[in-house]
Amino acid sequence: MTGKILTIVIAVSALIAGVAMYYLQVYAYYETVTPNGVDDVQLTTLNGTHETILYEDFQAIDSESSPIRFRACFTTQTPLSTLTSTYEQYIGSSPRNAPGWFECFDANSIGQDIDNGRAQVFTSQRNLEFGIDRVVAITEDGRGYIWHEINECGDKAYDGSPLGEDCPERETGGN
Template sequence: MTAGKLLASALVLSALGAGAGMWYAQEYAFYDRLPPQGELAAVAADGAPVSLALRDFQGIDGSSSPIKWRACMTLDPAAAAALPVFDKPTPLIGPGWFSCYDAGRLTADLASGAATARLVQPEMRPDVDRIIAVYPDGRAFGWQQINDKTPERGVMD
């Protein structure tokens, strides 16, 4: 085997290793499953604190980003109606192994009116809101998304 073939093989193997490491980091390394929860703290349309009773909660989160939180749950849709409607929902894609949460389906259902987006808590972290999509049968799916409340910033900020 020539030096050129060895160098090319090392380069290809390094690229494959780096790709596999990147995939693992995006899908698994920075997510943690959340313990079951029986309630979700929220803020009603009038600004009053509200606690939504939950069933069948499944959730994930990660400390590496404020928008990694995803959740699947069942709740009383009448109780969720106290929360303000969120007008620009953008369900964020979760890792493939978190199978109860499907961002593509949520996006389609929110666009068709099959589900309603509600603002659970504004400013969970600076410039990040917690949103849930609620279906009439009580299924609900949550995520955190960056809000547009901060004015455009220049390059030097």
């Protein structure tokens, strides 16, 4: 009898822990970003300055628990040809999955659009935080997506490799 009770307690505890971990990963740490309507969507020009592009229908989520959890969706009327001739393209980026409840951001679909040339990826801001770049993908039909990408300096810092000379100084926190 004691074995059955112990088995039930362990099974219920495991179920509760599993549900709690799922909730914490998918829902708990994300917050809706309130757009300011002024500079939510910025791109880096070919000469290195930041410019806000025209955008509508901005939706975004973020989390303080990780620098790569930011995701956003928007629309723009600016033609892709104008964007590619004016702004810095970002090479080697692929969108990260967003929680299923953030329906406007489908990483697989965005990735296919990028791979098939139906979307271009632009630099929004390099080293937004050490090792993290903000990138913006815009499709031919004006749908736009923003996420954070780990850059080369971030890869080196996180795997313990020596940082290159082209990496910015890393801020160190102290008590």
